[in-house]
Amino acid sequence: MAGIEFIDHDWTSFLEATTSRGPLEYFHSAMAFVDGHKGAGRQAVDLGCGGGADTRLLLARGWSVLAVDAEPKARLLLEETTPEHHRDRLDIAIGQFHDVDLPQADLVYAQFSLPFAGDHHDEAVSNALAAVVPGGAFVGQFFGANDDWADDAGVAWVDRTWVDRTFSDFTELDVDERDHRGPYGQHGATKRWHFFHVRARR
Numbered sequence: 001m002a003g004i005e006f007i008d009h010d011w012t013s014f015l016e017a018t019t020s021r022g023p024l025e026y027f028h029s030a031m032a033f034v035d036g037h038k039g040a041g042r043q044a045v046d047l048g049c050g051g052g053a054d055t056r057l058l059l060a061r062g063w064s065v066l067a068v069d070a071e072p073k074a075r076l077l078l079e080e081t082t083p084e085h086h087r088d089r090l091d092i093a094i095g096q097f098h099d100v101d102l103p104q105a106d107l108v109y110a111q112f113s114l115p116f117a118g119d120h121h122d123e124a125v126s127n128a129l130a131a132v133v134p135g136g137a138f139v140g141q142f143f144g145a146n147d148d149w150a151d152d153a154g155v156a157w158v159d160r161t162w163v164d165r166t167f168s169d170f171t172e173l174d175v176d177e178r179d180h181r182g183p184y185g186q187h188g189a190t191k192r193w194h195f196f197h198v199r200a201r202r
């Protein structure tokens with residue numbers, strides 16, 4: 001997640017540091033997968049919306065969006081930064097991934113968020129995937145065992161077998177496994193990244 005600040009799971013600082021960022025490559029990849037520039041009449045869930053950058057990008061492409069995050073600050077930032085003329089297509093839910101009620105959605109977008117469900121990871125993933133309508137898509141990332149954060153308390157990691165099993169009832173599965181040393185944050189730090197960038201269509 002090059003260019004993103006991650007400060008010891010201090011999500012409030014993370015949200016403030018990232019609220020005004022532009023789209024990352026994963027967002028472009030998601031939009032390519034779902035023809036996402038034509039969002040009118042389509043429902044998205046931004047799961048772990050953080051500072052709200054991707055929620056605003058989805059709204060700008062015409063999507064209706066439910067933005068979900070455990071951090072109450074996410075609501076404040078979205079209310080401050082969402083243009084007035086997009087507000088009627090925005091809903092915000094502050095809650096945990098595994099127990100928030102999700103609408104049926106054409107796109108569930110979970111950019112580097114579900115691994116932080118920790119012990120509730122499997123329930124959180126089930127909740128996310130149950131929201132995807134037939135023909136709809138899930139796009140998100142899951143950490144692998146080699147990631148520097150994989151052993152942190154509260155972080156879940158998976159392997160390729162888990163990915164294949166978890167998405168076995170989807171009709172299309174595109175998995176891009178990355179394992180490399182790379183930058184994170186804004187202070188020249190690096191870490192080992194190991195994750196699966198998953199795009200799946202039901």
Ligand SMILES: C[S@@+](CC[C@H](N)C(=O)[O-])C[C@H]1O[C@@H](n2cnc3c(N)ncnc32)[C@H](O)[C@@H]1O
Binds near residue numbers: 070117
């Ligand atoms: C690494 S950030 C990613 C944020 C955003 N998707 C992005 O890419 O900028 C993870 C986000 O998940 C949220 N989060 C972590 N654990 C959560 C949980 N169990 N339920 C809901 N949100 C959670 C955090 O508050 C944070 O905003």
